[in-house]
Amino acid sequence: MPGTTLGKQKKPFGQWLRTRKVQQWLVIIAFMTIPLILLVTFSYVPFAKMFEFSLYKMKRYDSKNNKFIGLENYLDVFSRDDCFNSLKLAGYYIVASFIQLAMALYFATILCFKVRGGSLFKGLIFFPYLISGIAIGFIFKFFYTRGFVFDTVLSWIGLNPESLPYWLKDTRINNASLAATSVWRYMGQNMVLFLGAMMSVDPTLYEACAIDGANSWAKFRYIMLPSIKSVILLNMILSISGSLSAFEPPYVITGGTFGTSTYFVMMNSLAHEKGKIGLAAAMAVVLMGLIFIVTIAQQVIMKVADEDWREERRNKKLAKARKKAEKEARA
Amino acid sequence: MKVKKLTALVMAGAMMGTMAMSTMAFAEEAELPTLDTIVLGEDYTDLEATIKVLTHRTDIVDTVFAEYIASFNELYPGITVEYEAVTDYAEDIKIRLTTDDWGDICMIPTNLQKNELADEFISFGEKETLDTMYVMLNNFTYDGQVYGIPSTGNAQGVVYNKKVFEAAGITELPKTPDEFIAALQAIKDNTEAIPLYTNFAAGWTMGAWDAYVGGSATGDPDFMNYGLVHAENPFADNGEQTGPYAVYNVLYEAVAQGLIEDDPTTTDWEGCKGMINNGEIGCMVLGSWAVVQMQEAGPNAADIGYMPFPITVDGAQYAAAGPDYCYGINVNAETDNQIASLLYVKWLTEESGFSYDQGGLPICVGGEYPDVLSAFDGVTLVVDNPAKEGEEDLFGNINTDSEVGLNMDNTHVQMVLEEALQGGKTMEEIAAEWNEAWAEAQADYEVEVAPYEYQPMGAAAEDEAVEETSAAE
Numbered sequence: 001m002p003g004t005t006l007g008k009q010k011k012p013f014g015q016w017l018r019t020r021k022v023q024q025w026l027v028i029i030a031f032m033t034i035p036l037i038l039l040v041t042f043s044y045v046p047f048a049k050m051f052e053f054s055l056y057k058m059k060r061y062d063s064k065n066n067k068f069i070g071l072e073n074y075l076d077v078f079s080r081d082d083c084f085n086s087l088k089l090a091g092y093y094i095v096a097s098f099i100q101l102a103m104a105l106y107f108a109t110i111l112c113f114k115v116r117g118g119s120l121f122k123g124l125i126f127f128p129y130l131i132s133g134i135a136i137g138f139i140f141k142f143f144y145t146r147g148f149v150f151d152t153v154l155s156w157i158g159l160n161p162e163s164l165p166y167w168l169k170d171t172r173i174n175n176a177s178l179a180a181t182s183v184w185r186y187m188g189q190n191m192v193l194f195l196g197a198m199m200s201v202d203p204t205l206y207e208a209c210a211i212d213g214a215n216s217w218a219k220f221r222y223i224m225l226p227s228i229k230s231v232i233l234l235n236m237i238l239s240i241s242g243s244l245s246a247f248e249p250p251y252v253i254t255g256g257t258f259g260t261s262t263y264f265v266m267m268n269s270l271a272h273e274k275g276k277i278g279l280a281a282a283m284a285v286v287l288m289g290l291i292f293i294v295t296i297a298q299q300v301i302m303k304v305a306d307e308d309w310r311e312e313r314r315n316k317k318l319a320k321a322r323k324k325a326e327k328e329a330r331a
Numbered sequence: 332m333k334v335k336k337l338t339a340l341v342m343a344g345a346m347m348g349t350m351a352m353s354t355m356a357f358a359e360e361a362e363l364p365t366l367d368t369i370v371l372g373e374d375y376t377d378l379e380a381t382i383k384v385l386t387h388r389t390d391i392v393d394t395v396f397a398e399y400i401a402s403f404n405e406l407y408p409g410i411t412v413e414y415e416a417v418t419d420y421a422e423d424i425k426i427r428l429t430t431d432d433w434g435d436i437c438m439i440p441t442n443l444q445k446n447e448l449a450d451e452f453i454s455f456g457e458k459e460t461l462d463t464m465y466v467m468l469n470n471f472t473y474d475g476q477v478y479g480i481p482s483t484g485n486a487q488g489v490v491y492n493k494k495v496f497e498a499a500g501i502t503e504l505p506k507t508p509d510e511f512i513a514a515l516q517a518i519k520d521n522t523e524a525i526p527l528y529t530n531f532a533a534g535w536t537m538g539a540w541d542a543y544v545g546g547s548a549t550g551d552p553d554f555m556n557y558g559l560v561h562a563e564n565p566f567a568d569n570g571e572q573t574g575p576y577a578v579y580n581v582l583y584e585a586v587a588q589g590l591i592e593d594d595p596t597t598t599d600w601e602g603c604k605g606m607i608n609n610g611e612i613g614c615m616v617l618g619s620w621a622v623v624q625m626q627e628a629g630p631n632a633a634d635i636g637y638m639p640f641p642i643t644v645d646g647a648q649y650a651a652a653g654p655d656y657c658y659g660i661n662v663n664a665e666t667d668n669q670i671a672s673l674l675y676v677k678w679l680t681e682e683s684g685f686s687y688d689q690g691g692l693p694i695c696v697g698g699e700y701p702d703v704l705s706a707f708d709g710v711t712l713v714v715d716n717p718a719k720e721g722e723e724d725l726f727g728n729i730n731t732d733s734e735v736g737l738n739m740d741n742t743h744v745q746m747v748l749e750e751a752l753q754g755g756k757t758m759e760e761i762a763a764e765w766n767e768a769w770a771e772a773q774a775d776y777e778v779e780v781a782p783y784e785y786q787p788m789g790a791a792a793e794d795e796a797v798e799e800t801s802a803a804e
Contacts (some may be wrong), residue, residue: 016751043506060447065444065446123776144597146594146597168597171753254596255532255534255745257596268397269740273740273741274739274740275741
């Protein structure tokens with residue numbers, strides 16, 4: 001019995017292996033394995049582990065004294081006034097990131113055209129991005145120290161150094177001081193991304209536009225901006241999720257003191273100083289959820305704001321209505 | 332050779348199954364000598380091993396420690412000692428300990444939970460036996476076994492500049508919080524110096540304030556491990572200018588009355604050493620380990636003094652004393668390495684003279700006291716007693732769960748300064764918050780809570796003495 005079925009329906013294994021369909025699958029699997037293994041080991045397994053941590057009351061990673069407490073850590077994240085409230089500080093960084101994007105767009109537009117010393121300026125503006133965040137922290141710690149760099153510069157333009165605020169101590173402005181350092185750091189990177197997108201715009205479009213009598217503003221508004229729309233969206237998503245997870249400036253410059261403790265600084269202090277790893281892991285999971293929501297919301301808003309998309313939708317609706325009308329007419 | 336055979340046996344045992352493995356593992360533990368049984372220079376002189384030591388002393392790793400290695404190798408030529416100095420030691424060591432092969436000897440992180448000691452380190456021997464040889468072993472003793480030997484001992488006090496105090500017209504060292512604040516005011520009025528430099532920005536330096544809440548503020552050796560755990564509202568103001576409240580209130584008042592540096596957010600730890608040496612700073616609240624560093628930071632070493640924390644309990648002054656970082660030996664290292672590490676730790680503790688040279692309290696019973704601690708004449712040194720049996724984890728658990736974090740993090744001390752500077756919460760409100768969190772954690776662990784009265788050391792003896800004299804009359 002088994003012999004007959006084998007002989008009739010299946011080819012020998014070697015031959016079967018060499019068929020086109022099997023070969024195709026083999027190639028697909030072979031190419032997928034390595035990236036999948038990497039993705040699972042370095043992204044999904046650690047994340048699953050972190051989610052597991054968030055369900056425990058634990059002081060250290062490998063301790064046997066961890067106690068399972070279910071979702072209590074998540075309740076804590078939302079009920080404690082120092083966890084979720086620290087997200088408010090992200091507001092400073094979000095405002096700063098919009099200023100940063102506007103400045104980057106401005107510089108990119110200028111440098112996109114032939115400017116004397118353009119490469120030099122591009123280099124200078126991009127340069128801060130190459131310095132490590134920790135080093136930038138130390139630079140600005142001295143920059144903001146009373147009577148040091150910033151105060152001296154301001155006194156050159158006639159301000160009385162005695163009447164200047166304490167840049168890091170005064171709780172009304174210290175978060176703005178810190179957010180400014182991240183503008184300084186990331187503006188150049190944003191600019192380079194914009195510049196790259198702008199360079200790929202077909203120059204003949206500008207020429208045609210000029211022949212039609214468009215001025216520089218019109219060129220920017222009707223040719224450049226629509227062409228780099230996707231890069232602007234990308235930069236915005238990166239900046240906002242970056243603002244939510246601001247860490248280096250407050251950690252290095254103020255250590256999270258005087259009301260500058262952002263969500264990440266709080267998380268670090270809970271996990272590594274206060275010995276509440278479970279709670280910190282729960283904070284991380286909540287933050288990830290938030291970043292998801294923000295990103296999706298941004299996509300949706302951009303889509304709704306997009307004229308092409310609205311027109312497409314309008315056309316579709318019209319087509320539907322027409323079909324319906326035709327049907328009814330036929331009936 | 333014997334050891335190698337044994338490890339081979341253990342390997343074989345592991346293959347046979349878990350039952351066999353556990354018995355063999357016991358055999359391996361039995362093979363390790365304890366610190367008291369080793370005779371330096373006689374045992375294991377032909378042992379060959381390379382051991383790695385993790386240390387926080389980046390400043391002397393190429394000088395003092397290099398000399399130590401040379402002298403140690405005269406006794407044990409076969410043992411190679413390598414030091415690795417870690418700059419941000421307190422933070423980094425916690426991460427490195429999560430792996431098994433971080434090295435052989437390290438400084439045990441202070442916030443390690445006691446019940447986890449045996450997972451990371453080998454035992455140096457029985458507490459009772461080692462107590463006859465060394466002092467201050469309590470911090471890392473669990474189940475009667477000692478897992479950490481102190482590298483040196485610190486007395487807790489205040490570093491001050493004698494010249495600045497003189498110039499301010501302070502003839503007698505302040506003994507109470509009020510006298511201390513008055514002295515700071517005198518420094519502000521009469522000199523150019525910053526009365527009290529907080530080192531706020533460095534963060535960890537603020538953690539020093541926690542060291543005074545026990546022995547210095549109460550004179551009670553049981554306060555830290557028993558009193559705090561069982562006391563009702565331990566942080567509340569007791570009205571006598573003693574206890575934890577008095578310690579933090581000194582900081583609060585000094586800040587509120589403007590007796591500290593102009594901008595705490597930009598203080599400079601390395602810079603402050605030279606500043607106090609040159610008389611630009613009146614005093615700083617730091618452990619005795621800081622004295623040598625301040626003396627060496629400039630030409631005026633003789634100006635640097637060290638005084639007890641200005642709190643007087645029932646007419647007497649006390650100073651908390653305790654171990655500095657303690658040596659721990661990796662439980663996962665090879666047996667040869669563990670023995671070599673035991674030899675080196677014993678040599679460091681007994682022969683190197685490390686604690687005397689660094690101006691610390693002696694670790695060996697009957698050791699010599701260095702000169703810097705001379706201002707502590709007549710001050711009773713209080714070494715905290717260990718927690719009662721079965722309560723070893725309680726202080727750590729309550730301290731973590733309540734997030735007060737005494738001797739663990741600096742945020743609560745920094746908060747005192749922030750609130751005082753911004754005119755936010757009062758010290759009473761801060762203390763009430765801590766008490767509330769503390770009480771909640773106490774309830775979680777079902778601790779019996781009662782009002783606690785300090786039992787200062789030697790007070791009973793003094794009472795007896797008074798009785799005796801009155802009897803003589």
